[in-house]
Amino acid sequence: MPLTAPRLTGVGTAVSATSYTQREVLDAFQITDPRVRSVFLNSAIERRNLTLPAEDARGVRAPESQGDLLDKHKALALDMGGEALRACLKDAGADLADLRHLCCVTSTGFLTPGLSALLIKDLGIDRHCGRADIVGMGCNAGLNALAVEAGWAAAHPGELAVVLCVEACSAAYAMDSTMRTAVVNSLFGDGAAAVALRAEPGGAPRADGRESPAVLKFASCVIPDAVDAMRYDWDRDLGRFSFFLDPQIPYVVGAHAETVVDRLLAGTGLRGSDIRHWLVHSGGKKVIDAVVVNLGLTRHDVRHTVGVLRDHGNVSSGSFLFSYERLLAEGVTRPGEHGVLMTMGPGSTIETALIRW
Incomplete structure (x- = not known):
């Protein structure tokens, strides 16, 4: 019996609270090396959402320990992840009670229990919701997760699956003024995005009535x-x-x-x-x-x-x-x-x- 192709029925995104221009990031870390500044200012990036370390009494942002960065990852992941998931479900005309399988993706921190379990507890999602966590695959992993959830949705017609990508890139930020880190530091921003999938005979229209792919x-x-x-x-x-x-x-x-x-x-x-x-x-x-x-x-x-x-x-x-x-x-x-x-x-x-x- 052929499986029904799953459709993308909703999408939602979220970012962290504070946005910076590239010049503001350079100034925040007091970077004056013209080569490093050039990498930032020629990146085709105008703004990014970042959660930078607080300034001390001298206006200096001290480096964060790995433990502090893991704490930052967990806090940002739960906040952005919850917001993106809710936005996605709203776009799909669904709510948390409709969710049957959740696949969470992240590469900016390590959590055990995984982000999926933490979100199920934090948001009050049905404890019988299936889940998976894809950790450490990097920027390509959103499509790896989509393949996982597409297969699950096709095998469970009519049931709702969601891919949730949560990247707290501020928790992987190392400002040491070297050219090696300048390329990375000039590029990444905090963000989360979710997409809902459902496989139904005859299609699965979006909540707004438009065709879902x-x-x-x-x-x-x-x-x-x-x-x-x-x-x-x-x-x-x-x-x-x-x-x-x-x-x-x-x-x-x-x-x-x-x-x-x-x-x-x-x-x-x-x-x-x-x-x-x-x-x-x-x-x-x-x-x-x-x-x-x-x-x-x-x-x-x-x-x-x-x-x-x-x-x-x-x-x-x-x-x-x-x-x-x-x-x-x-x-x-x-x-x-x-x-x-x-x-x-x-x-x-x-x-x-x-x-x-």
Whole structure:
């Protein structure tokens, strides 16, 4: 008996309370090195939501211990995660009592019990709700989670599943004025995003009556030669975890983008030119440019990707859902149109999904 394709029936996002311009972040940490300032000011990012350490009596923001950062992650994850989940369910015309399976994604802190269990307790979700936690996969993990929940939704027709991506990037922030950390520190922002899925014969319309897209197919590409190009490891000098991004990663991702899209579209009768909507991870200016060039996209195709980067920075695993929310707000999608979702992250990995309205 064939499974019914699950549909995306709602989306919601949230950010932390305080937004900073790139200049304000530089000034907050008293960064004067012109090379570091140039990385920040040429990032195509105007503002990001961050939760920075408080100033002391001298106006200095002292580095936070790993323990303090884990506490920050937990507090921000519960706050942003709860807000994004509620917004998503409202958009789907559902409430917490309708939720049957929750998959939480994060890479900016470690929690045991996982975020899913903490949210079930914190929000009063039915204790029989199924759950899963995907931790440490990085910016690509939102689509890995979507594949998990799409499979669950297809196997449980009519029941509601949600993917919740929560990235408290302020809890992975190490300001030490080096060029290694400047690339990371100039890029990431706090954010959470959730998407609801339901598989029902005859479709699952959104609460606003618009067509909800069906999730048709997934395709992945791991690049083993670049396994160390993006990593989150222990910095013995700082006594805490630190994220590393190889400067060559935009070009590595770009060089493999066409391969994974070809695999995604294989057997569908579609070509790249048939895709009406592209929702690409806001990984950074150079990453976006590399994908545009290698896939032959236009600036219009990635307008939401660019807009999310400009307004929020890279919010890691949930970035593509911020773009998806903006696309829906435009009201330009039409029945029968196809879209491609694309994320990239450690592994190095490119994840894709094909959807159809």
